[in-house]
Amino acid sequence: QEDLEALIAEFQSLDAKKTQVIESSCPPPSPRLNCSFCAHPERDELILFGGEYFNGQKTYLYNELYIYNIRKNSWAKLDIPNPPPRRCAHQAAVVPTAGGQLWIFGGEFASPNGEQFYHYKDLWVLHLATKTWEQIKAPGGPSGRSGHRMVACKRQLIIFGGFHESARDFIYYNDVYTFNLDSFTWSKLAPAGMGPAPRSGCQMIPTPEGNIIIYGGYSKQRIKKDVDKGTLHTDMFLLKAEGTGKEEDRWSWSRLSPSGVKPSPRSGFAVAAAPNNRCLLFGGVQDEEEEESIEGDFFNDIYFYDIGKNRWFPAQLKGPKSERRKRRRGRQAEAEAAGGEELPLPPPQGPLEIVKEVVAEDGTVMTIKQVIPAAAEDKDRFGSEEEEEEEDEEGGAPGQPVEPCPRSSAMVAVKHGVLYVYGGMFEVGDRQVTLSDLHSIDLHRMDQWKVLLEMDPKMQEWLEESESDEEEDGDVEGAEGGEEEEEESSEEESEDEEGEQQHPAVQPGEAQAQYLARTEQYWLGLARSHMGPEAKDKKVLKVAHAMAKTFYEDPI
Numbered sequence: 001q002e003d004l005e006a007l008i009a010e011f012q013s014l015d016a017k018k019t020q021v022i023e024s025s026c027p028p029p030s031p032r033l034n035c036s037f038c039a040h041p042e043r044d045e046l047i048l049f050g051g052e053y054f055n056g057q058k059t060y061l062y063n064e065l066y067i068y069n070i071r072k073n074s075w076a077k078l079d080i081p082n083p084p085p086r087r088c089a090h091q092a093a094v095v096p097t098a099g100g101q102l103w104i105f106g107g108e109f110a111s112p113n114g115e116q117f118y119h120y121k122d123l124w125v126l127h128l129a130t131k132t133w134e135q136i137k138a139p140g141g142p143s144g145r146s147g148h149r150m151v152a153c154k155r156q157l158i159i160f161g162g163f164h165e166s167a168r169d170f171i172y173y174n175d176v177y178t179f180n181l182d183s184f185t186w187s188k189l190a191p192a193g194m195g196p197a198p199r200s201g202c203q204m205i206p207t208p209e210g211n212i213i214i215y216g217g218y219s220k221q222r223i224k225k226d227v228d229k230g231t232l233h234t235d236m237f238l239l240k241a242e243g244t245g246k247e248e249d250r251w252s253w254s255r256l257s258p259s260g261v262k263p264s265p266r267s268g269f270a271v272a273a274a275p276n277n278r279c280l281l282f283g284g285v286q287d288e289e290e291e292e293s294i295e296g297d298f299f300n301d302i303y304f305y306d307i308g309k310n311r312w313f314p315a316q317l318k319g320p321k322s323e324r325r326k327r328r329r330g331r332q333a334e335a336e337a338a339g340g341e342e343l344p345l346p347p348p349q350g351p352l353e354i355v356k357e358v359v360a361e362d363g364t365v366m367t368i369k370q371v372i373p374a375a376a377e378d379k380d381r382f383g384s385e386e387e388e389e390e391e392d393e394e395g396g397a398p399g400q401p402v403e404p405c406p407r408s409s410a411m412v413a414v415k416h417g418v419l420y421v422y423g424g425m426f427e428v429g430d431r432q433v434t435l436s437d438l439h440s441i442d443l444h445r446m447d448q449w450k451v452l453l454e455m456d457p458k459m460q461e462w463l464e465e466s467e468s469d470e471e472e473d474g475d476v477e478g479a480e481g482g483e484e485e486e487e488e489s490s491e492e493e494s495e496d497e498e499g500e501q502q503h504p505a506v507q508p509g510e511a512q513a514q515y516l517a518r519t520e521q522y523w524l525g526l527a528r529s530h531m532g533p534e535a536k537d538k539k540v541l542k543v544a545h546a547m548a549k550t551f552y553e554d555p556i
Contacts, residue, residue, distance in 0.1 A: 036092030037411035099129025119144035147200030172198035268408030
């Protein structure tokens with residue numbers, strides 16, 4: 001703990017040397033997780049602060065402040081003197097006071113090896129109009145934590161839950177605190193009724209009446225020494241403000257039993273307020289424990305919760321207008337061919353699951369499972385043909401649906417009824433892929449995703465633990481034999497090139513399954529030669545199949 005505090009103090013002393021505000025255009029932020037992402041209350045801007053990045057060996061923490069200009073699709077970096085210390089898994093909320101304020105509470109700082117944690121309990125405000133940071137020191141606030149949730153509601157900040165982790169133990173919280181934005185004072189609530197169990201990473205949404213809704217979240221318990229059991233919560237609660245809502249005994253918990261189709265159990269989902277008195281949930285992961293490892297099913301779906309109707313329902317993409325007009329005209333043509341009788345609409349299609357396998361340079365198979373929601377086919381959802389043609393002229397282009405790949409821990413913000421999804425992560429075996437792409441979708445039209453920033457594969461870095469060990473063991477050897485190694489690698493590359501030319505050709509009209517069956521032994525041998533004799537047969541088989549499929553689809 002003392003070492004971490006010294007490290008934080010060292011970073012703060014560097015920040016203290018900044019004496020002026022510098023705003024500069026810049027490339028998009030490097031990949032990072034657990035940062036905050038908020039819509040500016042007055043401008044067409046999104047504000048990103050903090051976060052962390054793990055490359056397999058080392059954890060990096062940030063306290064950088066980025067501004068995304070929605071109209072220009074451009075990024076700027078804002079250096080402001082005396083910012084909060086580097087952190088991740090904090091919470092941020094914006095209020096329109098005095099030209100806009102960004103409030104930040106808590107979060108954590110991790111040691112470079114990711115084994116020690118320092119949890120903050122500080123409160124900061126960024127005055128957006130004057131571009132100044134201010135630390136608010138008020139007694140009686142929550143203990144240090146991360147993974148909590150915070151919302152702005154009726155001139156107060158409300159904080160719920162979170163966790164604190166040390167080298168030896170961890171604790172999850174279900175307490176509720178409010179911070180009054182007029183008096184700058186903390187209060188710990190003691191609501192009546194049975195509230196949620198302790199948890200972190202839940203959905204927390206304020207209602208227009210000043211109440212709070214809690215859904216889901218994650219917690220873990222130690223069942224025996226060095227063995228923890230995780231719990232995905234799927235329950236839902238209402239924290240109701242009775243009367244003025246300013247007194248401790250005027251709040252009460254009650255359990256909600258929503259109708260409709262709830263999201264499947266998951267953690268790492270992102271949440272945001274949506275138009276029409278709704279909130280939304282995006283993505284997440286459901287971990288499946290196997291004998292030797294934990295594999296996760298990642299999601300890229302959207303679920304809406306209608307606050308007034310207490311009802312969940314999955315979002316349905318309608319598709320571009322031009323595609324819908326083709327489908328509708330296709331049905332008209334079929335009806336005319338059938339003698340003018342109106343044909344019944346086909347049954348609605350369920351979500352389509354697509355599994356993509358990408359082979360990394362080191363032979364790792366990266367399997368991306370993508371669930372594409374069914375397109376809405378209801379007549380009621382379509383406008384008139386004239387409306388469709390008008391919108392078609394505006395630029396709705398047919399083609400394959402483009403959407404964010406499945407992920408957890410994405411950052412989301414809503415501005416002018418448009419949802420923005422930034423970054424997140426997914427896992428491939430022991431490898432963590434941290435994303436830095438940006439997508440948007442109009443929540444009123446729900447027609448199609450737009451790609452504002454694609455992921456840059458060059459930004460992906462992953463260092464295996466064994467690699468560092470080998471580097472440490474062979475520093476001298478590597479320094480002396482550098483040229484020799486380069487020659488060997490170039491020889492290997494030329495051998496690979498020769499080998500690629502000898503891949504068995506695809507026969508005319510041959511189906512992928514037939515090609516795979518005919519050439520499987522060849523691809524197995526090639527995969528084994530790349531991965532080495534110590535690789536598991538199951539993994540070699542997967543790599544061989546992926547290589548064969550890639551070659552079948554795009555012969556060299």
